[in-house]
Amino acid sequence: MSNLEYAFTVWDYVVFGAILLLSMVVGLVFACTGGKQQTNKEFLLADSKMGVAPVAVSMVVTILSAITMVGVPGEVYASSSEIWILAIGASLGAVLATVFFIPLLFPLKLTSAYEYLELRFKSKAVKLEGTFMTILYAVILNAVIMYASATAMETVNGAPVWLTLLISFAVSTIYSALGGLKAVIWVDTMQSFIMLGGLLIIIVQGTIKVGGLQRVFEINQQHRRLELFDFDPNPFKRHTFWTLTIGLAINHVAKMGIYQAAVQRYCAVPTINKARVATLLNIPILFVIWSAACLAGLTMFAYYADKGCDPLKAKIVNNPNQLIVYFMMDILDYPGLPGLFLGSIFCATLSTVTSTQSAAAAVTYEDMVKPCVSHLSEKTKTCITKFLVVFYGIVGTALSFVVQTLGGTVIQIGIAFVGASVGPLLGLFVLGAFFPCSNWKGAFVGGLVGLSFPLFLSIGAWVYWPPTDYLPSPGIHNCTNLVAQANGTATSMVTALFTTTASSVNTTQFYGQSYPESWKYIFTMSYQYYGCIGMASVVIVGLLVSFITCPTNSNEVDPRYLIPFFDRLFCGILPRSCTKRCQCHIEYYSVEGDVDSDDETDNDLYSNTSHYRGKRGLYTYVGEESQF
DSSP: OOOOOOOOHHHHHHHHHHHHHHHHHHHHHHHOOOTTTOOOHHHHHGGGGOOOHHHHHHHHHHHHHHIIIHHHHHHHHSSOOOGGGHHHHHHHHHHHIIIHHHHHGGGTTOOTHHHHHHHHHHHHHHHHHHHHHHHHHHHHHHHHHHHHHHHHHHHHHOOHHHHHHHHHHHHHHHHHHHHHHHHHHHHHHHHHOOOOOOHHHHHHHHHHHTTTTHHHHHHHHHHHTOOOOOOOTTTTSSSSSHHHHHHHHHHIIIIIISSSSHHHTTTTTTTTHHHHHHHHTTHHHHHHHHHHHHHHHHHHHHHHHHHHOTTTTTTSSSGGGGGGHHHHHHHHHTTTTTHHHHOOOHHHHHHHHHHHHHHHHHEEEEEEGGGGGGSHHHHHHHHHHHHHHHHHHHHHHHHHHHHTTOOSSSSHHHHHHHHHHHHHHHHHHHHHHOTTTOHHOOOOOOOHHHHHHHHHHHHHHHHHHOOOOOOOOOOOOOOOOHHHHHHHHHHGGGGOSBBBBBOOOGGGGGGGOOHHHHHHHHGGGGGGGGHHHHHHHHHHHHHHHHTTTOOOOGGOGGGGGHHHGHHHTTTSSHHHHHHHHTTTTTTOOOSSSSOOOOOOOOTTTTTSEEEEEEEEEEEEOOOOOBBB
């Protein structure tokens, strides 16, 4: 076993600094070229002239943050490679987003995706509810992932968390506020290669030290780390095939179909067909990066199992999320490589932070600020949007310090809160697009309930700490000397990623826990289902309230704001007469051909009159005042 005498060298700092500098340079390039980011269309939508490949890569790395780089290998190490099934659920989500939501939102040409909610429900209150959920998603996710990367830096060289957080804030804000969406997308593309490169370095070097890839899989097989499929339908079991596929499918339909960051990206390409291709390309890209993260966890486990020393059980590290950085310092004894790997973690952080900052700024400006500044010049309006990017960077950084006080693992807290906010947001779109009878009152009340219930489960899970189904440790019989040596070396800088109120997380929390009693058992619900619960709550409550408060006549809803569910689901399978009856004879708006994002013909969504065809012939909808 290594004595961990390797420390971060000058070359590591050079490589790490070069990665951050390159990100800022790209932002400055786009700030000084082209239209110089002087209009909101260029700043927020890249003038709808981006290519398919960079947009696809950017959508993936926005989702796969530092939580992937740090949390997934630790999850595989402590539990099993079952977490890989998340890629299947995410891929299903990409397909559903492509089939249902891109044809709904792309033709509307909206800067803020939540303008759709106002158009569909004729309610500013529902739109602002969606905006609030997006902002909640952005600031919470940014806080979690920024703190994760800051802890990684502290693990390696003892740099204080506050300093790393300030560096992350400065770099992300410079290139996102100056270069706009073009800079964010191209930097994301560059950073994706760095992320994948960092994981491959860990995998290759670790595999060599273990004795080959076959040996890696043999060791993991012996310790049950290759058990992929658990078809137990129990929703209170943390990870099963069903929780990982259904839960992640719902989350990724939202994150790839209706979440503001995704809508900005697929609206940044010229045509709807290219938007579909960009979203579907998420699937192979996601599989490659996610598989690499899982393989890194298997390699790490094989290495320490073969050495007979589990750093987690030996309390050399305090939770699974610290393992990958400890492993990196243990095996990468070539100058520059640790800097590259740490840079890959920061790239994962920056890609998500900049995307969510831009998304939060876009919805804040379009949904809240824009009506108040219509008299200002376009250049001034763009400056306001840039200021909002900086503002949300400050908010996310500040909340990162709050994350320290929470208990749990990075990946669970991240997905739990993301599901708590993204699930009900998807529910609002599902309610509006699939159920013509729903009204704004049902949507508003359903949104509140759908947001509150998953958050209640999340908070309860922290308070009562449901058990984590980790597998047995590989043992610590060969750790005697290492633990003593570690106290004075790099591992002495490994501090708890999350702390409880009294002390660091005890190792027994990772290898066997007891279930809470009585009604508290509800908090053991798999965190993967939080998004499903949020979405279902919005739809069920929304429909109940709509029927109680007088449902909307389906003929009064512009078909452009509805999704022909049965036509899309059974296209080419059922006769048109059957699907038409299922859809109450409503003639839905059909996206035919390849819609061009620059084609303004017959698409003024804010005109007072729009025409559509219902079951009784041609109708004219005369715009009404929004219900608040």
